[in-house]
Amino acid sequence: MKYYVTTPIYYVNDVPHIGHAYTTIAADVVARWHRLQGHEVFFLTGTDEHGAKIAQAAATHQEPPQGYCDRIAAQFQADWRTLGISNDFFIRTTATAHQRGVQTFLQGLYEKQYIYKARYTGKYCVSCERFLLDDELVDGLCPDHRIPPQEHAEENYFFRLSAFREPLIHALTNDRDPHHFTIAPPERHHEVLGKLKVALADISISRASLAWGIPIPWDSSQTTYVWIDALLNYITALGYPDERSRIDRPVVSNVERWWPADLHLMAKDILWFHAVIWPALLLAAGLPVPRKIFAHGFFTVNGQKMSKTIGNVIRPEELIQRFGVDGTRYLLLAAFPFGSDGDFSLATLETMYNATLANNLGNLVSRVATMVDKYLQGRVPENAAGPIVGEVERRLRAVGAAFDTLKFFEALTAISQVADSINQYLETQAPWRLAKESPDRLPAVLGDVLRCLWLLALYLAPIMPTAAQTIWTQIGEEGHLTETAPRWLSQPPDRRPPPGPPAGRIVRPPSPLFPRLGT
Numbered sequence: 001m002k003y004y005v006t007t008p009i010y011y012v013n014d015v016p017h018i019g020h021a022y023t024t025i026a027a028d029v030v031a032r033w034h035r036l037q038g039h040e041v042f043f044l045t046g047t048d049e050h051g052a053k054i055a056q057a058a059a060t061h062q063e064p065p066q067g068y069c070d071r072i073a074a075q076f077q078a079d080w081r082t083l084g085i086s087n088d089f090f091i092r093t094t095a096t097a098h099q100r101g102v103q104t105f106l107q108g109l110y111e112k113q114y115i116y117k118a119r120y121t122g123k124y125c126v127s128c129e130r131f132l133l134d135d136e137l138v139d140g141l142c143p144d145h146r147i148p149p150q151e152h153a154e155e156n157y158f159f160r161l162s163a164f165r166e167p168l169i170h171a172l173t174n175d176r177d178p179h180h181f182t183i184a185p186p187e188r189h190h191e192v193l194g195k196l197k198v199a200l201a202d203i204s205i206s207r208a209s210l211a212w213g214i215p216i217p218w219d220s221s222q223t224t225y226v227w228i229d230a231l232l233n234y235i236t237a238l239g240y241p242d243e244r245s246r247i248d249r250p251v252v253s254n255v256e257r258w259w260p261a262d263l264h265l266m267a268k269d270i271l272w273f274h275a276v277i278w279p280a281l282l283l284a285a286g287l288p289v290p291r292k293i294f295a296h297g298f299f300t301v302n303g304q305k306m307s308k309t310i311g312n313v314i315r316p317e318e319l320i321q322r323f324g325v326d327g328t329r330y331l332l333l334a335a336f337p338f339g340s341d342g343d344f345s346l347a348t349l350e351t352m353y354n355a356t357l358a359n360n361l362g363n364l365v366s367r368v369a370t371m372v373d374k375y376l377q378g379r380v381p382e383n384a385a386g387p388i389v390g391e392v393e394r395r396l397r398a399v400g401a402a403f404d405t406l407k408f409f410e411a412l413t414a415i416s417q418v419a420d421s422i423n424q425y426l427e428t429q430a431p432w433r434l435a436k437e438s439p440d441r442l443p444a445v446l447g448d449v450l451r452c453l454w455l456l457a458l459y460l461a462p463i464m465p466t467a468a469q470t471i472w473t474q475i476g477e478e479g480h481l482t483e484t485a486p487r488w489l490s491q492p493p494d495r496r497p498p499p500g501p502p503a504g505r506i507v508r509p510p511s512p513l514f515p516r517l518g519t
């Protein structure tokens with residue numbers, strides 16, 4: 001099975017913050033979860049580098065636009081490396097190959113007469129990079145950015161988006177439509193469908209007065225509207241239009257191999273572009289539409305929208321310094337259900353870190369390693385596989401199902417409850433008492449717990465790859481978890497070998513996985 005997952009490509013008007021990290025970590029979890037099951041994955045992220053907003057940011061920094069974009073794009077790449085993001089490619093919209101792909105795509109639509117020229121007057125919000133309708137304005141201001149939109153009146157090229165209203169409604173509501181696709185969570189599907197049913201107007205796809213963009217191929221006095229340029233990244237990253245493979249049949253091009261995307265992930269702010277404009281562009285070009293579009297919620301920080309003006313923008317490195325990379329990945333996804341809006345405060349993240357990571361999970365791993373070291377001379381005992389192992393495996397299978405449906409919060413809650421149960425099992429079995437009263441029962445109890453930790457590490461790996469590998473090695477496994485896991489997970493549950501490290505392996509003395517935070 002193959003799986004193509006994307007994040008939005010982020011604007012380089014500022015350095016990455018935890019809003020960008022949130023979606024990128026979620027996409028990384030999905031990518032890692034699929035790889036863990038032995039699927040072939042293409043995971044794409046990148047940066048959106050054209051348009052008025054970026055031109056302004058470069059001017060503010062007194063840098064040439066390309067140099068400015070290079071600097072910020074490098075920052076995104078560095079942050080994603082630090083956060084353990086396993087993207088297979090990083091697309092930048094100022095790359096020559098992307099620009100060529102955009103021009104080929106637009107030329108195709110122009111030749112099919114999906115593009116026409118008209119005069120346009122409208123109110124443009126540079127921060128949104130879109131035109132706002134009069135009824136969207138609040139006191140004459142953009143509702144999101146609280147700034148007055150700029151009046152625009154110019155000749156532009158338009159895309160016949162209105163022609164796709166019926167086909168899109170049909171594709172969304174009929175699963176037998178060859179272009180069927182889904183929008184999740186369901187409330188987002190209803191929201192898009194509701195709006196589509198009201199009306200769908202053509203959209204301007206070029207700018208006459210903005211130089212920082214991709215020239216329209218048949219009229220170099222205009223540049224491509226940044227959103228059209230940006231959406232096309234999802235196919236130009238695959239090498240669209242793949243001239244070589246057209247000559248080279250039967251070689252399968254990367255576009256044929258990976259397109260359509262299985263999942264476009266984003267927050268709800270940019271759903272309309274992905275759920276309506278993007279599929280319409282693809283339909284017009286005769287290309288398949290993405291299979292699923294998932295729009296998660298928007299979060300605030302201490303109850304306020306993150307903004308430079310308020311000064312409450314949190315950078316990923318601030319969380320990493322406090323909670324480590326794995327802690328940050330865990331906490332961002334464990335704080336509230338994926339798909340809902342939420343709020344972060346450093347104080348609640350700290351409480352959660354100490355309770356679930358330091359006290360529960362970290363402590364569990366370290367006490368098991370200590371006991372195996374002390375009572376069994378550090379050796380993994382023969383397989384006993386008591387009922388707790390089957391129980392933990394069954395509960396963790398539900399975690400897999402939660403990953404499949406992007407229910408990260410539910411997955412992490414379940415993992416934490418499993419860790420709780422294993423801790424309770426240790427309390428009731430009390431190996432420290434067995435050591436005195438019936439030492440012959442010790443191997444079975446501790447062996448079971450080791451097997452449970454093996455399972456826990458496996459299901460934790462998409463979220464906390466480093467901690468999972470540390471647990472894996474600590475309980476006596478050799479090699480890399482990501483190499484063993486696909487062989488195990490890809491088999492039907494009733495045919496899998498028993499979980500756990502082989503008997504006789506050495507369990508290493510504990511090192512703290514998640515050091516407790518001082519108050």
Ligand code: ME8
Nearest residue numbers: 008009010011019020023048230231266267298299
């Ligand atoms: O919109 N809560 O880029 P962008 C949750 N370039 N997610 C958040 C967030 C928050 N507070 N803040 C940001 C663009 N995000 C375009 C996209 S794609 C073809 C072009 C995340 O830099 C979330 O994924 O404004 C949101 O959709 C995205 O950042 C917007 O990033």
